[in-house]
Amino acid sequence: MTAAGIVHLGVGAFHRAHQAVYLDDILADDPQWAIVGASLRRADMRDALAAQDNLFTVAIRSGDETKLRVVGSLKTIYVAPEDPEALLTAMCDPAVRIVSMTVTEKGYCHDPATGDLDPAHPDVAADLVRPRAPISTPGLLAEALRRRREAKIVPFTVMPCDNLPENGPTVHRIVAQYAALIDGGLARFVENDVAFAGTMVDRIVPATSEADIAEISAKLGVEDAWPVMTEPFTQWVIEDRFPTGRPDFAAVGAEMVGDVEPFERMKLRMLNGSHSTLAYLGYLAGYETVAQTMAAPDFARLIMGLMTEEVMPTLDVPGADLGAYRDALVRRFNNPALKHRTWQIAMDGSQKLPQRLLGTVRDRLGAGAPIDRLALGVAAWMRYVTAVDEKGAAIDVRDPMADRLKAIGEVAGRDPEKLAAAYLGVEEIFGRDLAASDDFVRPVVAALAALLDRGAAATVSQYGRGGH
Template identity: 80%
Template sequence: MSRLCYKTLENLPPAVARPAYDPRATTAGIVHLGVGAFHRAHQAVYLDDLLAGDPQWAVAGASLRRADMRDALAPQDNLFTVAIRSGEVSQLRVIGSLKTILVAREDPEALLAALCDPAIRIVSLTVTERGYCHDPATGDLDPDHSDIKTDLDAPTRPTSAPGLLAEALRRRRAAGLAPFTVMPCDNLPENGPTAHRIVAQYAALRDGDLARFVERDVAFAGTMVDRIVPATSEDDIARISEALGVRDAWPVVTEPFSQWVIEDRFPTGRPDFASVGAEMVADVEPYERMKLRMLNGAHSTLAYLGYLAGYETVSETMADPAYERLVRELMTDEVMPTLEMPGTDLAAYRDALIARFHNPALKHRTWQIAMDGSQKLPQRLLGTVRDRLAAGRPVDGLALGVAAWMRYVTGIDENGAPIEVKDPLAERLRAIGAEAGRDPAKLAAAYLGVEAVFDRDLRDHEGFAGAVTAALASLLQRGAAATVAMENLK
């Protein structure tokens, strides 16, 4: 079977949407760090719509570590397919907004050259929470992070996101070029200010003058992004390639829903994002908080509790009425009261999320969502916990989500089989579980003492610690499914 590429575009079946422009006639105005499934199913689609009327906003993509995405897409002229699935219906669309993919670990100089191209006015990021090399509990740069130490030893050949941004901004300043706007699209609280702080803190470790330049003269535009994008399976590749009539080595699968809220801070110019459905706002933080706490917090809770109960996907988990009830009560009773969103129908947003979680076509694996929990918990659950505790309100549902993470990262499932825990702290977390054994009080206290996740305020809060310990005891004694099925969680 021939490959998807410029030459085979015209031979695709009529039902397959394709770029409404010539991808060869576009130029890159954006560098995107972290070309993965989410970027290709989200920002790249919006930009594909934009390029039909404004060809200067194509994307020069970059992978910070691995070359597999570059190796898969380069032979097909960086074209790829987005499969939008709902139930049994699947719509296929070929995206042409990606011009190239560079690999930082292989050739940082080539990526820095792209970042310093005068045509580049925006640098966007989807590097996941861990890619910011920060302490999730504080939101500050972690100077002891191995990638940061490596970059500081060779600051002109960086491979971390903070290192690359700082060095590119230094070079642009030295060349008399205006700084690009940095647009983080990751699930961080206040992701614009947080990314700004992290890059400035990294710059300060190099040079005080560079740090002041980053702080004062570089714009960071916060965003809220929302679209569920599971990992692509071999079956997905086979089915999509068969429907195309040509092979696509790495398509992406997603849901119909998509949302992009962008803080309008682009001093050197930007595309007309609003014309393709993005929402331009003065303050993105309320939208970030709503999505992090309602969607991502519920997703993580479902992932840990669902995996422990033997459910492979989110939709399988949601098919259990007890789990749907848990998620609905968690959002309604504990999360929504912490959100101030005038003009936003939070109940309708909740109902839409529940419907999206039920979509069986996505096959979003609980194991995938459970990755990097030590980086995700502070943003997804613990902020809500703090607000609830400050208001003197109960946190039983939230505590169950935290306890489920603790049970999961012990690395042993309910049948005594090993769990492949993917987390920067996996070894430490597994060792804690082995030492504490099945004593819920000892286990909860040990995990609450992990300062990279829990600040002292939560560790020392008797009410929170007690709720987590009680939930963990139930998970250890009854199992996840029986715990969720209990009528009186509160």
């Protein structure tokens, strides 16, 4: 019988196209590592997959080719808001030795500018009132660890798989800070006795459309209520910190390392930073997908220049060929079969900007180096979150701070200096240092002025050709 050795929080498309595939390969030789999944918000994924025994299709698309694979590593899915006790019971099963997560940057209830827990976050505030029935990721982890400690069950290893800088230490700190608000002894236990294994995950996974469902079901000859679409490329770099045991990740292609941070920084800055820049500018210019955006030569030149001249000099990754990685990213961005929507990538920018662009900005400013393309990416985000596009139509901005950001734009109007100053005043995103840096403010205002005056396509043409 297949046993569940992993609980995964956040069973979304990315997890099913990435970690679940690696674990499916592992189960062929080691059946103790099935996954108990958890949805932290809605029941739709559980309901869709329950009728098909939690089997689902991964469709790998490249050019005109689509390869299908049915994955069976997901044993069951709990819906935390419906029954948090059932999920906590699963997390306390002695057979479970890893709790992993893909809850997105906003799921950690933290301040993106500092990397610390935000105790005023609504979910955290609710958990502090009812810590035995938590709804937040930090709350669930802390309560499960508390129960295991009380029952004298060894703690599981926490394995975050989200795009956070130094995601292992960052999540360790967040959970310890949460625990300290509950119980000092629990906080010390989390700090000293619980392992946190950092990771770098990479695979482009667009949202599944109704057309995708129809196409995949037709190819399979049986209905799949929720397949996932992805690309051939996949990468998983994992810090080897699993004191109570782990699957043989390396046997199925994962890279086990002592320190994941250089790899994580490379991916966050090169792939994710470029993706966000493409998303805001591409959406504003009227492009629906990343591949359509990259097919415009000015945008391709801009992204190549961004990675080569402004991002790569900030990176030092042992054994990595940054030029080859850049070239592979450009090929992946150009894959027309993926249909990765710019609007989807643009979601939750207030949570993504600090790690995707602002860390690079700070390093470049510290080196006295130019940041023109990085500043354009930041300005494009500012233009996007005003929630009005270049034709005067509303933009459906999906972001935890969407209402606040829209209100800032309405008050500041189309004056680039006022608009930039107002957004730079959001300390949860920019901290205090960047708003005080003329070397940062000046190019951001210049880029924002160009976007407001000439639009995204003309501005990208100017920047892509090296003129600012």
